[in-house]
Amino acid sequence: MSPVPDRLLPEAVRRLAAWCGVVLLVTAVLAVGVWLCTVFESVVTPVLLAVLGTALLGPMHRRLVRMRMNRSLAAALTCLAVVAVVGGAAYVVVLALIETGGEILDSLRRAGEMVSEHFGAVGTSLEDIAANSKDLLAKFGGTAASGVVSGLSVVGSLIAMVLLALVLIFFFLRDSDRAVGTLRSVVPSGSGDLMEAMGRRAYEAVEGFMRGTTFVALVDAVLIGAGLLVLDVPGALGLAALVFVTAYIPYLGAILSGAVAVLVTFADRGWVIGLWALGLVLLVQMIEGYVLQPVVQSRTVQMHPAVVMLAITAGASVAGILGMLLAVPLTAAVFGVISELRARYAADAAPGPVDPA
Numbered sequence: 610m611s612p613v614p615d616r617l618l619p620e621a622v623r624r625l626a627a628w629c630g631v632v633l634l635v636t637a638v639l640a641v642g643v644w645l646c647t648v649f650e651s652v653v654t655p656v657l658l659a660v661l662g663t664a665l666l667g668p669m670h671r672r673l674v675r676m677r678m679n680r681s682l683a684a685a686l687t688c689l690a691v692v693a694v695v696g697g698a699a700y701v702v703v704l705a706l707i708e709t710g711g712e713i714l715d716s717l718r719r720a721g722e723m724v725s726e727h728f729g730a731v732g733t734s735l736e737d738i739a740a741n742s743k744d745l746l747a748k749f750g751g752t753a754a755s756g757v758v759s760g761l762s763v764v765g766s767l768i769a770m771v772l773l774a775l776v777l778i779f780f781f782l783r784d785s786d787r788a789v790g791t792l793r794s795v796v797p798s799g800s801g802d803l804m805e806a807m808g809r810r811a812y813e814a815v816e817g818f819m820r821g822t823t824f825v826a827l828v829d830a831v832l833i834g835a836g837l838l839v840l841d842v843p844g845a846l847g848l849a850a851l852v853f854v855t856a857y858i859p860y861l862g863a864i865l866s867g868a869v870a871v872l873v874t875f876a877d878r879g880w881v882i883g884l885w886a887l888g889l890v891l892l893v894q895m896i897e898g899y900v901l902q903p904v905v906q907s908r909t910v911q912m913h914p915a916v917v918m919l920a921i922t923a924g925a926s927v928a929g930i931l932g933m934l935l936a937v938p939l940t941a942a943v944f945g946v947i948s949e950l951r952a953r954y955a956a957d958a959a960p961g962p963v964d965p966a
Contacts, residue, residue, distance in 0.1 A: 643927060646927075647927065647928075650928070651766070651770065654770060654928075654931065655770050655771075655773040655774040655777060656774075656777060657935055657939075658770075658774040659774045659775075659777035659778045659781055660781070660815065661815065661819055661935075661938060662691065662775075662778045663778055663781040663782055663785070664812065664815045664816035664818075664819045664820075664938075665816070665819040665820060665823065666687050666688075666690075666691055666778065666782065667782070667785070668820075669687050669690070670683050670687045670782045670785070673686060673687065680782075680783050680786070681783050683782070683783075684783040685779065687778075687782055688775055688778055688779050688782075691775075692775070788808075789805055789808075792804055792805060792808055793805065803953065806949050806953070807945075807946045807949050807950070810945040810946060810948065811942035811943075811945045811946050812942075813945065814938075814941040814942050814944065814945035815938045815941060815942050815945075817941075818937065818938045818941045819938065821904075822856065822857055822859070824901070825856060825897055825901045825902065826852075826853045826854075826856030826857060827853065828896075828897070828901060829852050829853070829856050829863070829893055829897060830849045830850070830852045830853035830856070831849070832889075832893045832896070833848070833849055833852050833867075833870060833889065833890065833893055834848070834849025834852070836886070836889040836893075837849065837870060837874070837886065837889075840874065840882050840885055840886055840889075841882075842870070842873060842874045842877065842878060842882070842886065843873070843877050844873060848866070848869065848870045848873065851870075852866040852870070857934055858921060858933050858934065858937075859917050859937055860914060860917060860918060860921075861918070861921055861933075863894060863897070867890040867893075867894065870886060870890060871883060871886050871887045871890055874886035874887075912937075912940065912944055916940065917937055917940070920937055920939075920940040921933050921936050921937065923936060924936025924939075
C-alpha cells in the first residue's frame with residue numbers, strides 16, 4: 610500500500626489558491642464598503658469633502674498656530690478665509706458662465722454646422738447637441754420651477770451638506786494634533802506604529818494632490834484665459850473658469866475644456882485664430898504634462914494615467930460628477946498606504962548584516 614502524500618496539491622497551486630482567496634476577500638470588503646458609502650451618502654460625502662478641505666487648508670492653519678495663535682481661533686479664521694475665497698471664486702465663475710454661456714452655446718452650434726459641412730454625421734451630432742442645449746436647460750429650469758418642493762429640498766440638502774462639511778473642517782483643523790492619539794486608541798497596541806505611518810502617508814498623498822491640483826488648475830486657467838483674451842475669443846472668462854473647474858478631473862477635464870475652447874474659437878473667429886487657439890491649448894497641456902505634473906507628482910504618490918482614468922470611470926459610475934472629483938484623491942490615499950506597506954515589508958525582509966566571525 611503506497612503512503613498517502615502529505616500535500617495533495619503542488620506548492621504553486623496552493624499559493625495560487627491562497628492569493629485567489631485574498632483577492633476575493635478584499636473584493637468583498639471593498640464592495641461592502643462602496644455599498645455602505647452609497648447608503649450613507651449624506652454622511653460620507655461631507656466627511657470626504659471635509660478631509661479634502663482640511664488637506665488643502667492644513668498649511669494655513671499650521672502657519673497660524675506657529676504664530677502662537679489659539680488653535681480654535683486659527684481654525685475659525687481658516688474657515689472664514691475659505692468661505693470668502695471659495696464664495697468669491699464661485700461667484701466669479703458662475704457670473705462668468707452665466708454672462709458668456711449663451712455665446713459659448715451659440716459658438717458651439719456654429720462649430721457643429723461647420724464640422725457637419727466637412728465631416729457629415731459627426732458634425733450633425735455636434736450641431737444637434739449644441740442646438741438642443743438651451744432647450745434642455747429651459748426644460749430643466751421649468752421642471753425645477755414647477756416642482757418647488759423638490760427643488761427646495763435639493764437646494765436645502767446641498768446647503769446642509771456644505772455647512773456640515775465646513776463645520777467638520779473646523780473640527781478637523783482644530784483637533785488635528787489629536788488625530789494620532791485617537792488613531793492609536795482605536796487600533797491594537799502592537800499595530801499602532803504601522804497604522805500611524807499608513808495614515809500619515811495617505812493624508813500626505815491627499816494633501817499633495819489637493820495643493821498641486823489647485824496650483825495646476827490656476828496656472829492652466831490663467832494661461833488659457835489670457836491667450837483667449839489676446840485672441841479676442843467670446844466668452845474667454847467663462848472658458849477660463851471652465852478650465853479651472855474641470856482641472857480637478859485629471860486628464861479628462863483638460864481634454865473636455867480644451868475641446869470646448871477650440872470649438873468656440875473655430876466657430877467665432879475662423880480657422881486661423883482657431884488654429885492659434887489649438888496651439889495655445891496644446892502648449893498649455895505640454896507645460897502641464899512635462900513641467901507642472903512632474904513637480905506635483907514628485908511631492909505625492911505617482912499614479913499611472915491608466916489608473917487615474919479607471920478611478921475616474923469608477924467614481925463616475927458610483928457617484929456621478931462628485932465621484933469623478935473624489936475618485937483620484939482617494940486613489941492617491943490608497944496608493945500612499947500601499948507604498949508604505951511595501952516599504953515596511955521590504956525593510957523587514959531585507960537580510961541583516963553578516964557576522965564576520
